[in-house]
Amino acid sequence: MKKQIVEILRKNQLSITDGRKKILELFLESDSALAHHDIEEKIQEKFDRVTVYRTLQAFMDKGIIHTIPTADNSIKYALCKDDCEQGHHHDDHIHFVCKQCGQTICLDEVHVPSVRLPQGYHADQVEVVVSGLCKECN
Amino acid sequence: MKKQIVEILRKNQLSITDGRKKILELFLESDSALAHHDIEEKIQEKFDRVTVYRTLQAFMDKGIIHTIPTADNSIKYALCKDDCEQGHHHDDHIHFVCKQCGQTICLDEVHVPSVRLPQGYHADQVEVVVSGLCKECN
DNA sequence: AAAAAAATGCAACTTTGTTGCAAAGATACC
DNA sequence: GGTATCTTTGCAACAAAGTTGCATTTTTTT
Numbered sequence: 001m002k003k004q005i006v007e008i009l010r011k012n013q014l015s016i017t018d019g020r021k022k023i024l025e026l027f028l029e030s031d032s033a034l035a036h037h038d039i040e041e042k043i044q045e046k047f048d049r050v051t052v053y054r055t056l057q058a059f060m061d062k063g064i065i066h067t068i069p070t071a072d073n074s075i076k077y078a079l080c081k082d083d084c085e086q087g088h089h090h091d092d093h094i095h096f097v098c099k100q101c102g103q104t105i106c107l108d109e110v111h112v113p114s115v116r117l118p119q120g121y122h123a124d125q126v127e128v129v130v131s132g133l134c135k136e137c138n
Numbered sequence: 139m140k141k142q143i144v145e146i147l148r149k150n151q152l153s154i155t156d157g158r159k160k161i162l163e164l165f166l167e168s169d170s171a172l173a174h175h176d177i178e179e180k181i182q183e184k185f186d187r188v189t190v191y192r193t194l195q196a197f198m199d200k201g202i203i204h205t206i207p208t209a210d211n212s213i214k215y216a217l218c219k220d221d222c223e224q225g226h227h228h229d230d231h232i233h234f235v236c237k238q239c240g241q242t243i244c245l246d247e248v249h250v251p252s253v254r255l256p257q258g259y260h261a262d263q264v265e266v267v268v269s270g271l272c273k274e275c276n
Numbered sequence: 277a278a279a280a281a282a283a284t285g286c287a288a289c290t291t292t293g294t295t296g297c298a299a300a301g302a303t304a305c306c
Numbered sequence: 307g308g309t310a311t312c313t314t315t316g317c318a319a320c321a322a323a324g325t326t327g328c329a330t331t332t333t334t335t336t
Contacts, residue, residue: 048316069207113251120273127267135258186285
């Protein structure tokens with residue numbers, strides 16, 4: 001695990017620091033998406049708020065994590081699949097938000113459906129967020 | 139127009155106040171979704187920030203407007219279709235965000251595709267946000 | 277037109293996010 | 307392994323976004 005973490009950071013040319021290791025570990029351990037707030041809560045050692053913001057930004061830039069759109073003004077982040085490279089996210093899976101437990105998860109096995117747009121529109125990216133009851137809460 | 143506004147407020151059992159009339163008018167005039175910030179900007183008379191928050195909340199509760207999920211931590215609101223009733227939103231159209239002009243619009247004519255979830259999951263609602271270039275910017 | 281109910285504005289506060297800068301830490305080089 | 311260089315961190319100070327309680331004003335009811 002520790003090796004995998006260092007490996008990921010190295011591969012993305014990020015210096016290996018305690019904060020980055022810890023936050024990346026959180027993502028690897030968690031199977032649901034994390035908001036900034038969740039991260040600060042779950043980390044026992046206290047890192048400055050600013051550090052967490054900058055770490056998430058760095059991970060985003062490198063394509064290690066991606067954001068999940070929400071309707072409640074909280075950005076959620078989740079690990080990208082291996083083939084997301086620096087600056088080019090191509091996560092084509094859908095996201096699921098459980099109304100009971102609140103968890104947001106990536107359903108990697110479910111691909112986004114194709115959408116037919118009206119004349120004149122050009123689609124770059126399609127985001128699908130399904131809400132309902134997850135496996136555990138159903 | 140003025141009649142329609144009063145009509146909508148009355149139908150939803152909201153008292154008819156200047157702020158509500160003005161904000162509702164904004165939504166009716168605008169064909170793109172509005173963020174809290176946009177509303178404060180576009181209104182010439184100044185209403186208190188708190189009033190705008192509470193008005194949006196009231197409109198949400200009554201099913202007059204709905205939120206559109208975004209990945210950039212800004213809640214956008216748009217008018218619901220007529221058949222959204224108090225507490226029961228059922229807007230099954232997709233949303234489009236233009237990367238050029240930034241406008242967010244409801245594509246009422248495009249219905250959300252059906253999504254097949256893994257065993258055990260139960261879907262209540264499917265949100266689709268497509269980003270790319272809109273008719274004007276393309 | 278007066279009484280009752282609801283909405284507004286204000287102040288004070290909390291939470292969330294940003295920026296510049298000095299100190300601490302990581303990397304590269306000898 | 308130790309030092310120079312470059313990067314990251316934490317702090318302070320700030321800006322923006324959102325919330326709450328309460329007195330005043332406005333709307334609705336009778």
